[in-house]
Amino acid sequence: MITVLFVGDVVGKIGRDTLLGQLPALKATYKPDLIIVNGENSANGKGITNRVVEEYLKAGVHCITSGNHVFDNREIHSNMGAIAELIRPLNYAARVPGNMVYKTEIKGTTLAVINVLGQVFMPPINHPFDAIDAILESELSDTDIILLDVHAEATSEKKAIALYFAGRVSAVIGTHTHVQTSDACILNHHTAFITDVGMVGARNSILGMASDPVISRFLTGMPERFAPPETDTERILDFSIIEFSPKGNATHIEAHHLII
Numbered sequence: 001m002i003t004v005l006f007v008g009d010v011v012g013k014i015g016r017d018t019l020l021g022q023l024p025a026l027k028a029t030y031k032p033d034l035i036i037v038n039g040e041n042s043a044n045g046k047g048i049t050n051r052v053v054e055e056y057l058k059a060g061v062h063c064i065t066s067g068n069h070v071f072d073n074r075e076i077h078s079n080m081g082a083i084a085e086l087i088r089p090l091n092y093a094a095r096v097p098g099n100m101v102y103k104t105e106i107k108g109t110t111l112a113v114i115n116v117l118g119q120v121f122m123p124p125i126n127h128p129f130d131a132i133d134a135i136l137e138s139e140l141s142d143t144d145i146i147l148l149d150v151h152a153e154a155t156s157e158k159k160a161i162a163l164y165f166a167g168r169v170s171a172v173i174g175t176h177t178h179v180q181t182s183d184a185c186i187l188n189h190h191t192a193f194i195t196d197v198g199m200v201g202a203r204n205s206i207l208g209m210a211s212d213p214v215i216s217r218f219l220t221g222m223p224e225r226f227a228p229p230e231t232d233t234e235r236i237l238d239f240s241i242i243e244f245s246p247k248g249n250a251t252h253i254e255a256h257h258l259i260i
Helices: 014-029 050-059 074-082 128-137 157-167 211-221
Strands: 004-006 034-038 063-065 103-106 109-117 145-151 170-176 186-189 191-195 199-202 235-244 250-259
Touching: 004 014, 004 128, 014 050, 014 074, 014 199, 034 145, 050 074, 050 186, 050 235, 103 186, 109 128, 128 145, 128 157, 128 170, 128 199, 145 157, 145 235, 157 191, 186 250, 191 250
Parallel strands: 004 034, 034 063, 109 145, 145 170, 170 191
Antiparallel strands: 004 235, 103 109, 186 191, 199 235, 235 250
């Protein structure tokens, strides 16, 4: 059995501190063979920095997935291709920098992590279905376990991707909406799925951001600067535990929503 810990979108310093503070206990409890974190909101709510990547890797994170905000901090641009553990969505334009696949071997089983962006209610991006199809037929054709992070807004698009690729990938884990869903399941006796794994960040917030500017934007329609709250007494830690057989089929998925 191979156990994967997948942590939801980490939002800002509060999210990072929560994750790094709780990770030793999570490792002791679940003994994961692989730890994956969606880190695209890690730096003040938008993007990621070299220092944050180093913090995660030092804490024992193996792979950092991303999404539509991964390039919001320009300092990461020149290092995207040099950090094997940080991947960007497959369906950006080919000239966009960065690694698209994280590969490793665990207990003699080959494992890969990939990431795509959805198209519905999102900035313009290449077709995710085509991008996944292409890499499954080429670089990942002989990989035992394939985990796919679908960073998308629409629940229907995430489920459509999961059903289309059920049996061809081992897990489809939804990210981006920061609200954990209650639909964790195994599709076709092979593919673990959850529409959204959730987030790590301030509980008394709006999707991890300080609430007042967000509410003001809804009330007035005027531009506001969104950022995570600087302090919060309660934090959310959302994650999923997924178990796989050496042959690549998911045998178990469970979602956890902790209030810290």
